Amino acid sequence: MKTARRFLLDPSLARIIMRECGVDQQVIEGYLSAQSGRNQFVRSEADQCYLVVPLLGPAGEPVDEPAPIPQTHGESLFELSVGQISYTRVCLPVRSPVSQKMLLDRVIYPDRCDILTVEFDDQQEAEAFSPAPWFGPEVTGEDTFERRYLALNGLPTLPEMLLSSLQVEAVLDLLDQAKEAPEATRQATAQEVVVALARSLENSGMVKGTSKTSAPAGEEPATEQLEQPMKRVAQ
Template sequence: MTIRRRFLLASSLARLIQRERGGLRQVEGFFPEQRDRSSWVRLEENRALLILRTTGPQGETEEQTEVPVAHAHALLDVCAGEIDYTRTKLQIGDQEALIDQFNQPRALHFVTVEFDSEAEGRGFQPLPWFGPEITADTRFSNQAIALRGVEQYPDVPLSDPALDSLLDTLESRFPVQARMSIKRPSAKQTSVTRAQAGPAQADGEGVQVNLDDIEAAMMREMERTLQKGKPE
């Protein structure tokens, strides 16, 4: 049984993480809701999965079956709703944080952490750069976003403590990896384009992360945010 905790994330921090760590574009199409179960198809790079999640007395169970990419395209065409996002994975101690930047149906930014037990999940202390927790808010599940959209989405303000915490995380906790370019999906795409869900992690030597450049970029982002908030 997998336990998940999901948090909002400031858009500027999400973009910084993606720029420094890269990511993998994913497209998910959800079938109509059913009682105690949900099913969807996922495209990630050149791989496609059909996923079934059921809820029972012992909690949630999830099964995945790999399917041909062409079949996944056909399934996406008949799905009730679709989401498109880029996912970046970051290691935080023994846990893995999933940073998701949604492109469709609208811009959304989340960080999700998965656990093997409820006790492990309860004992996790969110880092200062995490935003408010939304685990219990069913509006922000992938299925709900795909099928019903999001009418109201609270913007997470960028703060100095959050930025400092993220910079410390990038410097001390995470291994240096090769940077990767992420191509955002165009407004109109064919099914063939959708199969190319994103770049895979590249092998080879990593590059040194220049934290001074990161901080300078974030300060410019903060200034732009503050300028937008000033009255005309």
């Protein structure tokens, strides 16, 4: 059964992450009832409104089922809502072999706080996960940090979070690794294209392939002569 662990995050670290990674989603949610067990809410995201009815999945896990509704209907439901929350979300790069997805929510309204959610395929993976040094206090299972509670009641008292230089360095390392991965993939792809094209030209007879015998002194095999300038073009 899918599960998640949640952690608070120092606002300075959250700001660095958002600045480097950008924003994936900008969301406003309006909860339609404060009564226990009535968790329906309306969501506005990317100029589209949804009516969301939380249900239970096949394994008993909570699942949100958003149903698209017209913008005018959504606006009317927002007017009827008894509590609202606004937040921005970004999906972070994950290097852990057990974590499935890492989401950072920067809550803007009704109060400001930053909540990091790490999702897993099952409870065993969640228990095996070791939080990174830049994570703040864990708030898994604390209803006071659920979006519905925040919308209806506001932000509870936050625990003290002391920011250290080691935490800042860890976040910067994470962001650097996220930048390096696409660049390494791009370079590997360019190299594969160069090699494939060189082989294609050899097979067509347009250039001669490398011989098993040694090339004459001062001469390089034709394929390598072709490949080097093509590398420069690809780069």
